[in-house]
Amino acid sequence: MHVWITGLGAVSALGRGVTALTQALQAGRSGITAQPGSPAHALRPHAAAVVTEPLGAHLPPAQRNLYDRHSLMALEAAAEAWAQAGLPEFAPAPERAAVSWGTGLGGSASLEASYQQMFTAQPPRVHPYTVVRVMANSAGSHLAMRHQLRAAQLAVSNACASSAQAIGEALWLLRNGRADLALVGGSEAMLNVGSALGWQAMGVMAPLDADQPEQTCRPFDDGRQGLVLGEGAAALVLETEAHARARGATPLAELAGYGHSVDAVHLSRPDADGQVRAMRAALQDAGLAPADIGYVNAHGTATEVGDAVEASSIEAVFGTGAVPVSATKALHGHLIGAGGALELVATVQALRGGWLPASAHVRASSLGSQIDLVTGAARQSSARAAMSNSFAFGGSNVALVVTRP
Known part of the structure; x- marks a missing residue:
């Protein structure tokens, strides 16, 4: 069964909407800025994508109180x-x-706010x-509730692989006949003192x-020194081909493959074998060979060990130098x-537009x-299939394959 992607949405530090995301990636424009930190909590000045x-x-103010920041971003995307x-x-x-x-972490900002109230408000509340x-x-x-989605609700919290796995599991849900349509994606808003301190x-x-806060994050660069936290949300509408055709929908891409593996080695140190198994599983699920993939959007966090293991x-x-790779x-x-x-939204946009985003600041x-x-400027491409990797603390690895419709 073929599953089409018929809608995309995004909210990020690069702007509201998929167009803003796409234009920034094409131009190599960073949304990362300097943040002051919190001397009272020993949080150092740092970079973040806000x-x-x-x-x-x-939303009416009273209704807005129901939502954490990450849920508001989810609604927008x-x-x-x-x-x-x-x-x-x-x-x-x-x-x-x-x-x-x-x-x-779900509503981490709301959790932190509750602790602040508990320890500072009189009486505590x-x-x-x-x-x-x-x-x-x-x-x-x-x-x-917003869109009356009653067939199933999957809530995936698997560290950095959460939304990628949510998308992959929805792919299988549609293939298994449990639904014809799925709204999928993820949201995160952990730019608060407690999370950043961790x-x-x-x-x-x-x-x-x-000197250049916007260049603090440098995936795959020899001088990389670590990750930069960001916040935002991204959403995709998935439909079975039959459902989409019946209502005259236009496919943006096909979600063709999903691979998931677990390292079972270490909580924070990545394992190449686990990543390899996830990528090969995604290729097998899509019915594609490594040579069919024209681009890999890497997990690429800019940590010393993580980037080296992923490379x-x-x-x-795929073989040495056999496929273009970048980390957005x-x-x-x-x-x-x-x-x-x-990153899957970015990958779909790259396939649709015939270009590949560069790994900036290398x-x-x-x-x-x-x-x-891929470094410097965005590269022109005629790729018809691409892979997006998400590798998480806890050893969870997810690879997703998308193809042109």
């Missing part, structure tokens, strides 16, 4: 994808429409909607480049649980001897 547009302006797919306000057949959404804001399925629940303590956040795993699957996190930051969805890369790293 969404600056107002969220939820169309999903509304764009839903509209592009040409669907009515509510799913035409609710019992055949599903939602599958990923997030790493927390917001009455704290639980429903924080829970990992909150965004998916809001989307199900990443800082782990030692994986890149130190701020004070080795891509080389093992240099421009939009690492959206953790939402990263896979945003000054020198010894890893370029293993992979065909």
Whole structure:
């Protein structure tokens, strides 16, 4: 069974909407900026990719209180994808429409706010909607209610692979006949003191480049020093080919393959064997050979070990320098649980437009001897199939394959 992508939506530090994302990636424009940190909490000045547009302006203030920031972003991205797919306000057949959404920490901002209230307010109190804001399925629940998606709700929280896995599991759900349509993607909003302190303590956040903050994240560069946190959301509408054809929908791409593996080796150190298994599983699921793939959107977090391991795993699957590779996190930051969805949207846009985004800010890369790293400007391409990788702490690996329709 063929599954089409008929709608795309995005909210990121590169702007609201897929067009803003696409234009920034084509131009190599970064959305990463310097942040002051918090001296009171020993949070150092750092770089982050912050969404600056107002969220939820169309909602009444009382209703807005129901939503955490990541859920508001989910609504924005999903509304764009839903509209592009040409669907009515509510799913035409609710019992055949599903939602599958990923997030790493869900409503972490609301959780932090509750702690602040508990320790600083007199008497101590927390917001009455704290639980429903924080829970990992909150965004998916809001989307199900907004568009009347009643067939199934999948809420995936699998660290940096969350939204990619949510998309892949929805692919299988449609193939298995449990639904004809699925709204999929992910959202994340963890740019708060508590979350940033955790990443800082782990030692994986890149130190701020004070002279060029926008270039703090440098995936695959020899001078890479770590990741830069970002926030945002991305959504896609998936439909079975038969369902889409019946209503006259236009395919943007086909979601052709999904591969998932688990390292079972270490909580934070990636394993090349696990990544290789995920990529090969995605190729097999899509019925494609490595030579059929014309672009790989790498996980590419800009950590010293992570990029090196991924370069080795891509080389093992595709051959030395055999496929163009780039990592877009240099421009939009690492959206953790939402990263896979945003990067899949970027990959679909690249396939549709006949171009490949560059890995920005690369000054020198010894890893370029293993992979065909796209650097400098966006590269023209006639690729008909592409892969997007998402590799998570905890050892979860997801690869998604998309093809031109």
